[in-house]
Amino acid sequence: MTVADRLARNRFETDEEEPHIQVNQEVARRTGAADILIAVCPARVYSKEPDGSIGVEYAACLECGTCLAVAPAGSLQWHYPRGGFGVQFREG
DSSP, X not given: OOHHHHHHXXXXXXXXXXXXXXXXXXXXXXXXXXXXXXXXXXXXXXXXOTTSOEEEOGGGOOOOOHHHHHSOTTXXXXXXXXXTOEEEOOOO
16 A cells, blocks of 8 residues: 555544644745745645635645644744644554
């Protein structure tokens, strides 16, 4: 079974009221954060929008924290989702 097949078995409970990833678009544009985040995120959560902003599909986040480790200072706010929300791994 491929990694993609295993990831497809995961369940995501999306917290529409309180997203766990927020991008400071102004800082992100100034620091080139989009290219960094797009390159390192294993779940491909980040995208570059036509207007130059960073799109975030936080419902697909694996909560690994890679983006938090490499994001330029001030460009990203990240915290674990509230209890009952986020990724639920169903495959080892």
